[in-house]
Amino acid sequence: MTTSYLAPVPPPAKRPAILGGGPAFTEPVYFTRPPVPDPGRLGELTTQIFESRWFTNDGIVVRQLEDRLALRLGVPWCAALCNGTTALQVALRALDLSGEVITTPFTFPATVHAIAWSGLTPVFCDIDPETYALDAAAAASVISERTSALLPVHVFGNPCDVPSLERVARQWGLRVIYDAAQAFGASSGGRGIGGCGDLSIFSFHATKVFHTAEGGAVVGRDPLLLERVASLRNFAIRNEEETCGLGINGKMSEVHAAVGLALLDRIDDEMTARKRLRAHYVERLGGVEGLRLQRAAPNAEPNQAYFTVEIDPRGFGLTRDEVQHALIFENIVARRYFWPLCSENPYYRRLPSSAPERLPNAHRVASRILCLPLYGDLGLDDVDRIVDALLALRDGSTGVRRRLAAAGRVSSAAGDRVKTRAD
Ligand code: T4K
Secondary structure (H helix, E strand, O other): OOOOOOOOOOOOOOOOHHHOOOOOOOOOEEOOOOOOOOHHHHHHHHHHHHHHOOOOOOOHHHHHHHHHHHHHHOOOEEEEEOOHHHHHHHHHHHOOOOOEEEEOOOOOHHHHHHHHHOOOEEEEOOEOOOOOOEOHHHHHHOOOOOEEEEEOEOHHHOOOOHHHHHHHHHHHOOEEEEEOOOOOOOEEOOEEHHHOOOEEEEEOOOOOOOOOOOOEEEEEOOHHHHHHHHHHOEOOEEEOOEEOOOOOEOOOOHHHHHHHHHHHOOHHHHHHHHHHHHHHHHHHHOOOOOEEEOOOOOOEEOOOOOEEEEEOHHHHOOOHHHHHHHHHHOOEEOEOOOOOOHHHOHHHHOOHHHOHHHOHHHHHHHHHEEEEOOOOOOOHHHHHHHHHHHHHHHHOHHHHHHHHHHHOOOOOOOOOOOOOOOO
């Protein structure tokens, strides 16, 4: 059984801290925390790097990591890059796309920015209200003669409905790049999530289930695409005399790869711990009026990257923002991923596909979603304290709302930025 490393504050908060009760935790408990690599193994690898004086540019530690990741992800090849955003840009260019790319507004901004930075036009389409992933029928309805690809996101590490999306892509002759930034270790229909579509990308940012502090990867099956990706991430330099194509510096350094190698053996434990914690959250919150949990697509196995709840103020008695603010008093740092929607960024709002009436599910989910703490070092007792704090807010909703209204906008004193639309 996982024991909590957080100092216990008995008894559990029955009275919300915002109404004068003791906080659920003495220190901020963030909605996510990175797993830590094995320090001994990391020391060996960095010593090896320093002795060799080879820090980047096709080094052996990056190659070792790529081989291990290809095996772990069940894909023929894996090309490591400096981050997930560059991985997306390189994947889009490797497929030589033009015109429009259909994607979801309910994602981290990087997904859409990568499309726009590539000179392509993002076309937003609505999400499935249960899985929050790009809805295949909605995607089919926005295909035009300019569409060249679909870019679905396995949001919160929960795989999309891959078979339906691939049917649409086949029918219309479209390429598919999956943004699997958050989905390391997830699977769909029994196959590793990286094996779906033409290409998939991963982020290995510190906030991910598996990480290299900063990093990312493009994975795929076609060896010709590996050649292109490998060339594009290294300025499209072919040899000392030839540079061929529009490349970029997308390389991962040896030190970042060492972090990944030293972490890889711990990842199964991290995922198992998260699964157990999620099951406990589901057991406690599953039937609570006013709360809805994300559903997995058929035959999909999520990786538990995040644990989210949708808060319906009519059933719960408080809005999502009120809950987030009140939880800060409990030292519980929840996050409104992904609000605001990418389609609400002024840079994209002018697009016809950004019209809110075309994206009703995305708007509803974005206005209600809240990520609660989930990471391997948490204990089941920590989950209990988080749930108890949440339910105490519901039970005291009238007083909580009044206190929040009197306080105006809640400060970020508990240690996290509370992102608002104005930010
Ligand atoms: N596509 C999708 C679907 C993505 O989610 C992302 C990235 C990308 C593409 C692009 O991949 P990258 O180019 O980033 O590799 C974070 C990450 O920076 C970003 O990588 C990630 N998605 C996104 C979902 O989350 P922020 O600005 O929301 O994170 P931040 O700094 O507020 O950190 C969140 C929490 O994590 C903190 O409250 C505490 C904890 N934390 C964070 C860091 C950096 C730690 O405990 N330790 C740390 O070192 O973007």
